[in-house]
Amino acid sequence: MSSLNNICVNVCRHHNRASCKVVFFLFYILPQICGLGLVKAQNADTASLRQMVEIVNRFTEEQAAEKLYVHTDKESYNTNDTLWCKTYLFNAAFLSSTSKSGIMYMEIANDSNRVVKRIMLPVYLGLSVGQIPLSENEFPQGWYTLRAYTNWMRNFSESAIYSKPFYVSTISAKVWSINLRTRTDEGLQKEKLQLQFKIDQLDRVPVGLRELQLSLSNKNKTVAKRKVQTNAEGELDLTFDLDAKAEAGKLAVTIEDLRKGEGNRKLIIPLRIGKGNDIDLQFLPEGGKLVAGLPGRVAFKAVSQEGLGVVVKGIIYDSKSREVAIINGSPKGMGVFQLTPEAGEIYWAKVDKPEGLAKKFMLPGVEVKGINFSVDNPLESDTCSISINASAELVEANARYYLMGEARGIICYASSFILNKTSSKFQIDKKNFPQGIVRFTLAGADKTVLNQRLIFADHKDNITFNIETSKKVFKQRDSVTLAIKAVDKGGAPLVGSFSLAVTDDVLYQQEKSQASMISHILLESELKGHLEEPGYYLVGSFDLQRWKELDLLLLTQGWGSYDWTKAFQPPTIPKFAAEPEFTVKGRITNLVNKPVQGANVLLVSKKPFVFKDTLTNNLGSFTFRGITHADSAAYFIQVKNKKGKNSAAEIEVESFVPPVFTSNSSSKMPWFLNIDSIKMEAARKQVQLRNEGLKTGNKLLKEVVIKAKKVVKDSKNLNGPGEADVIIDEKELENQGRTTLLQLLEKNVKGFSVRTTKTGDRFFAINGNFLHVIIDGVNTEFFYSGAEPIYEFFKQYFDYYDASEIKGIEVMSSGGYQMKYSSAFLHPLVDPFAQSFVEITTRGGVGPFLKKTTGTFLYKPLAFIQPKSFYSPKYSPVSNPDMTDIRSTVFWAPNIITNQNGEAQVSFYTSDNIGRYSIIIEGSDMNGKIGIGRAVINVVK
Numbered sequence: 001m002s003s004l005n006n007i008c009v010n011v012c013r014h015h016n017r018a019s020c021k022v023v024f025f026l027f028y029i030l031p032q033i034c035g036l037g038l039v040k041a042q043n044a045d046t047a048s049l050r051q052m053v054e055i056v057n058r059f060t061e062e063q064a065a066e067k068l069y070v071h072t073d074k075e076s077y078n079t080n081d082t083l084w085c086k087t088y089l090f091n092a093a094f095l096s097s098t099s100k101s102g103i104m105y106m107e108i109a110n111d112s113n114r115v116v117k118r119i120m121l122p123v124y125l126g127l128s129v130g131q132i133p134l135s136e137n138e139f140p141q142g143w144y145t146l147r148a149y150t151n152w153m154r155n156f157s158e159s160a161i162y163s164k165p166f167y168v169s170t171i172s173a174k175v176w177s178i179n180l181r182t183r184t185d186e187g188l189q190k191e192k193l194q195l196q197f198k199i200d201q202l203d204r205v206p207v208g209l210r211e212l213q214l215s216l217s218n219k220n221k222t223v224a225k226r227k228v229q230t231n232a233e234g235e236l237d238l239t240f241d242l243d244a245k246a247e248a249g250k251l252a253v254t255i256e257d258l259r260k261g262e263g264n265r266k267l268i269i270p271l272r273i274g275k276g277n278d279i280d281l282q283f284l285p286e287g288g289k290l291v292a293g294l295p296g297r298v299a300f301k302a303v304s305q306e307g308l309g310v311v312v313k314g315i316i317y318d319s320k321s322r323e324v325a326i327i328n329g330s331p332k333g334m335g336v337f338q339l340t341p342e343a344g345e346i347y348w349a350k351v352d353k354p355e356g357l358a359k360k361f362m363l364p365g366v367e368v369k370g371i372n373f374s375v376d377n378p379l380e381s382d383t384c385s386i387s388i389n390a391s392a393e394l395v396e397a398n399a400r401y402y403l404m405g406e407a408r409g410i411i412c413y414a415s416s417f418i419l420n421k422t423s424s425k426f427q428i429d430k431k432n433f434p435q436g437i438v439r440f441t442l443a444g445a446d447k448t449v450l451n452q453r454l455i456f457a458d459h460k461d462n463i464t465f466n467i468e469t470s471k472k473v474f475k476q477r478d479s480v481t482l483a484i485k486a487v488d489k490g491g492a493p494l495v496g497s498f499s500l501a502v503t504d505d506v507l508y509q510q511e512k513s514q515a516s517m518i519s520h521i522l523l524e525s526e527l528k529g530h531l532e533e534p535g536y537y538l539v540g541s542f543d544l545q546r547w548k549e550l551d552l553l554l555l556t557q558g559w560g561s562y563d564w565t566k567a568f569q570p571p572t573i574p575k576f577a578a579e580p581e582f583t584v585k586g587r588i589t590n591l592v593n594k595p596v597q598g599a600n601v602l603l604v605s606k607k608p609f610v611f612k613d614t615l616t617n618n619l620g621s622f623t624f625r626g627i628t629h630a631d632s633a634a635y636f637i638q639v640k641n642k643k644g645k646n647s648a649a650e651i652e653v654e655s656f657v658p659p660v661f662t663s664n665s666s667s668k669m670p671w672f673l674n675i676d677s678i679k680m681e682a683a684r685k686q687v688q689l690r691n692e693g694l695k696t697g698n699k700l701l702k703e704v705v706i707k708a709k710k711v712v713k714d715s716k717n718l719n720g721p722g723e724a725d726v727i728i729d730e731k732e733l734e735n736q737g738r739t740t741l742l743q744l745l746e747k748n749v750k751g752f753s754v755r756t757t758k759t760g761d762r763f764f765a766i767n768g769n770f771l772h773v774i775i776d777g778v779n780t781e782f783f784y785s786g787a788e789p790i791y792e793f794f795k796q797y798f799d800y801y802d803a804s805e806i807k808g809i810e811v812m813s814s815g816g817y818q819m820k821y822s823s824a825f826l827h828p829l830v831d832p833f834a835q836s837f838v839e840i841t842t843r844g845g846v847g848p849f850l851k852k853t854t855g856t857f858l859y860k861p862l863a864f865i866q867p868k869s870f871y872s873p874k875y876s877p878v879s880n881p882d883m884t885d886i887r888s889t890v891f892w893a894p895n896i897i898t899n900q901n902g903e904a905q906v907s908f909y910t911s912d913n914i915g916r917y918s919i920i921i922e923g924s925d926m927n928g929k930i931g932i933g934r935a936v937i938n939v940v941k
Contacts, residue, residue: 049416052402052447059567060409063155063574064100065092067525068162069517070148071922073501073889074508076167076671078686079136083166084870086499086894087148088517088924089126093408095521097126097926100578101150104128105658105862111143113663119865122582122629123150126926127497129894130865134168137711137721141170142268143668147661152578154659159528161661164515169671171686173203176265177672178255182273184242191242193273195253199234202684206234214238215254218246227258250305269673272306279303279310279354281361284556286336287373287442287451290364292343294372294389298325298363299555300349302333307530309333314351316363318342332532334552341366369393373442373451377430379547384455386426386440390419400445406564407433407457434928435461436522437554447568454526454558456550458542461489462518463496463931465921474939476881478910484921486902488929493902498923499894500906502937505916506685507888513539516932517922527557584624584859586653588616588639595620596649600640605633606782607824629864632716634778634847637857651857689886689913712808715841716777718820724810724839725817726750736803741840742795744803749811749838754791762791764798766813766836772825773797775840775848778858779825783848797848801840810839867894872908881912890917910939 066089073084087106089098107118116138121128148162179198184191193216199207208230216224223243230236251273257265279302286297302312309332316325316337327349329335341347347363369391377384386403398418405413405428412432417424430438435457442451463486470481486494503510513536515524524534537550584603588596599616608630616622639647671679709722710729717723726749736744745752751767764771773780773794784793812818813836822832847858870892873885891908898904910917919935 046416049402049414052404053411053414056404056406056411056564056567060093063409064098064152065156065160065409066090066098066101066150066153067092067095067160067521068104068148068150068153069520070106070146070162070164071499071501071517071894072146072166073892074166074503075164075511075514076169076508077134078888079134079139079141079168079170081134081168081888083132083134083146084501084889084892084894085130085132087121087123087128087130088497088926088930089123089128089150090521090924090926092525093410095408095924095928095930098123098150100152100580102581103579104148104150105656106130106132106146106148106865107658108132108139109145109147109661109663111668113145113661115658116144118658118862120582120629120862121865129499129867131868132865135721136170137709139168141168142670143167149659150579151576151656152574154576155574157528158661160525162520162525163661165668167668167671171202171683173201173687175202175672175683176200176207176267177202177675177680177683178267178269179674180269182271184273191246193240193242193251193271195236195238195240195271197230197234197236197238199230199236202680202687206230206232208232208234210234211258212236213256213258215256216240217252217254218243219250220252267670267672269670270306270668272304272669279305279312279351279357281312281349281351282556283349283361283363285364286375286555287371287453289370289372289451290339290341290366291370291372291389291391292341292366292368294370294391295338295340296372296374296389297336297555298339299334299336299552300327300329301556302329307532309532311353312351313353314349316347316349319346330549330552332549332553334549334556336552336555343368371442371450373440373453375440375453375455377455377551379458379542379544382431383427383429386428388419388424388426388442390422390424392422395419395422401450402443402445402447404441404443404564405433406439406441407436409564411564412438430457431459433457435459437526437558441564443565447565449565452558454554456523456554459489460541461929463488463494463923463925463929463933465931465933467919467921467933467935469935469937472938474910474937476910476912476914476939476941477875477879477885478939479875479907480910480937481905481907482919482935484896484898484904484906484933486898486904486923486925486931493900494898494925494929495900495902496898496923496925496929498896498898498904498921500891500896500919500921501889502891502908502917502919504888504890504911504913505918506682506913507689507886509679509682510918510920511535517924517930518932521930527554529557531557581625582627582629582861582864584627584635584637584653584861586622586637586651586857588620588622589650589652591648591650593650596639596647599647599649600642602638602640604636604638605630606779608633610635629866631866632777632863633861634782635859635861636782637859639855646855649855651855653857653859655859656862686888689883712810712841714845715808715810715839716774717810717839718824719812719817723817725813726809726811728809730807733803733806733808739803740799741801741803741806741809742798744806744809745798745838748809751813761789764791764794766811766838769813769834769836772821772835772837773840773848774821774825774837776842776845776860777839778847778860780848781825801842805843807841807843810841812837812839870894875909883912885912887911887913896921896923910937914939914941 069088071086077083089101089104091098102123104121104123106121107115109115117132121130143165145163145165153160177200181196183194201207209232210230213227215222224240228236251271253269253271255267281302284299302310304310311331312329312333314327315323318324325337325339327335327337345366349361351357372389374387375384400416400418403415404411413428438455438457440453441449443449466485468483474480486496488494513533515535519534519538523538524531537546588599590596597616597618601614601622603610603612603624608628610627612624614622637651639649639651641647710727711721712729728748753765754762755765756762780797812821815833818835818837819832821837822835872891890911893906896904896906917937917939921933924930
């Protein structure tokens with residue numbers, strides 16, 4: 001029988017800060033250490049075990065990892081939609097609001113992993129809200145990845161970063177729907193790839209007799225290109241030779257429409273083709289090892305080149321081709337079988353399904369001696385059982401072992417024991433752990449990890465929502481009131497912060513297994529690698545089948561991102577500091593690069609208004625705190641000497657260096673490819689509703705053909721991309737050589753001239769209105785001292801820049817375009833209609849600095865997003881539903897706060913479209929509990 005030491009850890013001693021904040025939760029995870037076959041432990045062993053627990057839990061508390069979740073109004077969008085979001089930032093151990101970060105970053109990358117948009121969001125008590133317009137110029141049709149993180153989260157693995165894909169689609173009657181069939185055949189010399197296309201418009205008109213150019217690419221490198229033509233039915237058959245180096249998961253075909261006037265249509269389609277050895281089949285012994293003579297379970301997982309599960313069937317053989325086990329995988333490619341391996345034996349798998357796989361798949365090697373580790377976790381049981389089987393040599397060694405049960409980085413169970421028999425079993429109460437993944441680790445006396453196994457503890461602890469509607473059925477443009485109540489497991493009301501989205505099922509199809517706060521926080525964020533349909537595992541109450549599949553997932557993909565043994569390693573300083581608030585930091589050095597102590601540093605900004613000063617420390621460092629957030633602020637930093645004059649010093653400002661994340665390599669299919677009838681009808685319905693919206697009375701307005709606007713890349717145009725009276729883009733500037741900015745304005749801007757005031761002072765003007773110069777979003781007049789005539793001040797900029805240094809020029813001279821600039825940069829008493837503006841976007845993007853200067857610095861931080869209110873119309877009882885109000889997101893409410901009774905109420909109006917609307921509410925009490933609720937309403941005529 002094994003002898004164990006039994007200790008009870010006082011959580012309050014380990015988590016003083018959190019214990020006062022989340023008393024119930026900490027009491028809930030209070031470790032009650034127990035087991036079978038216990039004997040009284042020696043004091044030294046008990047002290048050693050207690051010390052281990054204290055070290056690990058203190059380490060977890062000090063590092064205070066963070067978890068982040070982003071609730072968006074939808075999972076897919078159309079071009080020119082707005083992505084609405086609310087973020088929840090937790091202390092990872094307790095799921096309480098983080099105390100470390102007051103700033104977070106959000107970015108959107110395209111399918112080439114190029115970041116299209118990056119913003120900052122302020123975080124208050126772990127919460128933040130925002131929105132990102134998905135303009136067609138910035139976000140053309142395709143796949144994108146939304147990422148969110150704090151600077152502190154960058155100290156952990158990339159799996160700690162919140163990430164999710166979404167699709168932006170363009171819907172119109174002329175959008176193509178493509179049906180594609182692929183097949184590979186073995187040719188005489190090379191493998192043949194056959195492609196069969198059927199191309200139709202969404203209005204069911206075949207794209208017939210259309211001249212196209214098709215390009216085949218492998219790893220983004222074009223390997224074949226052809227000009228072809230569809231037949232009258234929009235059909236096309238092609239055959240390509242496949243090189244031996246072609247990878248099934250890296251192939252794509254690009255279709256370009258060569259007909260003029262079709263807007264340079266270009267579609268990229270990843271190819272999923274069946275090649276001989278295009279699945280990856282891995283075998284993962286439970287606990288991590290195959291040990292000779294010890295019975296155990298072996299899990300397996302089969303995935304395609306795209307990282308998706310593949311149904312697999314086959315047989316396990318030994319080196320003598322004797323059948324030892326059968327494999328039969330689930331639809332997600334996972335399964336498990338029993339095996340008692342023999343010393344010196346080699347095991348391999350022959351796969352019958354998918355058909356045609358001639359490759360042998362090898363199992364891990366068999367170790368001569370070791371420990372076998374197995375966990376049984378019944379669905380309805382309050383306990384789980386751990387079986388430990390050991391080789392005879394290890395039992396004879398009479399060595400000490402440690403069994404740790406950890407959840408969210410906190411050790412909740414700890415046992416120290418000496419094996420004195422080859423097989424031992426322990427019963428552990430799952431109530432020792434919070435809801436979610438529990439990681440059991442078996443370690444030797446030297447703390448070396450020998451075995452690990454993950455299980456899921458389900459206590460049904462999530463927040464439950466009751467959503468009552470004011471009516472059973474609603475009319476078009478009808479008022480809807482939702483009465484919301486949030487309660488805990490026992491029915492007690494909860495005060496919390498929640499976000500709610502209402503979407504039109506006709507215009508937006510929700511996936512049943514889409515991820516949620518529960519699936520992300522309790523599952524995805526605890527595991528590495530891609531999880532296929534994570535929402536499937538944690539939807540409502542568990543049934544036995546999903547419980548088994550979740551356990552298979554943890555068997556096959558259950559290597560965690562947290563290693564408790566790091567607590568025993570020498571301490572290191574985190575590479576990335578936590579940012580509790582927005583600050584401006586820097587360092588002042590003299591001309592020989594030595595720090596300047598006691599330098600007077602001035603920080604000035606007009607919008608938001610900031611006027612601060614401070615002194616540098618002995619390292620020459622300075623920090624400005626307590627700065628109000630702004631969406632596009634620019635800060636002027638100046639160093640003064642003791643006499644109050646500009647100092648000849650160098651200023652270095654700490655700026656955010658964005659991380660470069662790994663590209664999501666799994667190829668995703670575009671929405672228009674091989675879509676089912678339901679999605680096809682939904683897309684056609686969107687087109688129909690849009691056309692209905694063009695009607696006024698009984699008269700159908702003519703379709704408006706919008707020509708592509710010229711857009712200046714990276715412009716800070718306050719009116720938005722392409723919104724200006726005159727635009728000179730990069731293409732026009734390419735062949736202008738050393739033409740100065742002044743010459744460019746004289747040549748291209750009608751009405752540009754030099755005028756004279758009544759007092760004889762000259763100034764630049766457009767159509768007689770005073771001209772203001774904005775460079776990279778910064779008003780040059782911010783630096784105007786008045787010591788020289790304004791004409792000379794502007795002329796130095798006009799003469800300094802030439803076409804080779806400029807990306808674009810935008811002129812705002814009419815009332816529709818210059819009003820935003822007048823409001824942003826001019827005094828309220830200045831006549832806004834007597835002004836004109838020119839926005840210059842330079843290649844350097846550093847603003848109006850003509851040369852390197854000492855003692856001054858212009859700092860432009862990453863833009864903060866300023867939250868806006870979701871537009872929700874209000875209708876009178878007699879309002880006519882004329883089909884002009886068509887919204888896929890009918891309502892978005894990011895700041896729902898329940899009262900002491902757990903209650904809240906929201907109201908909105910239905911749109912003109914009839915059908916079913918889906919309601920999703922997510923959120924947390926920011927004190928350890930999270931939840932998601934769903935409801936539907938029906939809208940009729």
